[in-house]
Amino acid sequence: GAVVSQHPSRVICKSGTSVKIECRSLDFQATTMFWYRQFPKQSLMLMATSNEGSKATYEQGVEKDKFLINHASLTLSTLTVTSAHPEDSSFYICSAALAGGGSKETQYFGPGTRLLVL
C-alpha cells in the first residue's frame, strides 16, 4: 500500500530557532501534499495545500512567512517552522494525494511529527 513517511518523528528545539519537517511519499508520486496541525484534544486542522512545483496555498489564519512549505519533487514536501515559539508546539501531520487526481480516499497520511518548543 501507499506509504508516507515523516522525519523527524519528534523534535525539541529552543525558542527562536527554525525546524524543518520532511514528508515523503515512499512508493508513489504525489502531486499534492497537505500539512495539518493538531493541538491536544482538537481536530486535525489543515494548514496548507502544497502542489509540486508551485507555491503552497495557505488556510486562513496560517502565517505563510512563519510556516514555509516547499514541494520540490513529486515525493517530497517540507515544512519549516521559522523562529519557533512555544505556542507552535503541536503535532504536525502531512498527507499525500496520488498524482493524476486520485480521490479523497487516496489521501495517505504520514505518522506525524511532535514538535516541542522550549
Place this chain on the structure above:
Amino acid sequence: DQQVKQNSPSLSVQEGRISILNCDYTNSMFDYFLWYKKYPAEGPTFLISISSIKDKNEDGRFTVFLNKSAKHLSLHIVPSQPGDSAVYFCAASFSGGYQKVTFGTGTKLQVIP
C-alpha cells in the same frame, strides 16, 4: 469554528457488541463524508466514505449512516473487535475534485475483550 464535531471523546464497548460513533457538522455545503481510523504513532487511514446522495454505505463490519436534515452521521461497527480499538475521525468535504477535508476532533474507541 469547529465545523465537524465529535462530541464523545471516548467510547468503550464489549467485544462482539456494536460500536456507534457519532459526528455532527454545521456546514450544509459539505456533501461528502469520510471516516478515518488512527492508531498511536501512525497517521490516519481511510476507512469508509459516503456521498450526500446516499443515506447509508456498508463495507463489511462498517456501516456509515447519513442524516442530511440533522447534519449528522454515524459509524457503526458490528461486531466490534479488540483490533478496532483506535481513534476514529469523522471528516467532511465537497464532492468536487478538490481533496481538502475538514476533520472532527476524534473519538477514542476501546473494545474490551
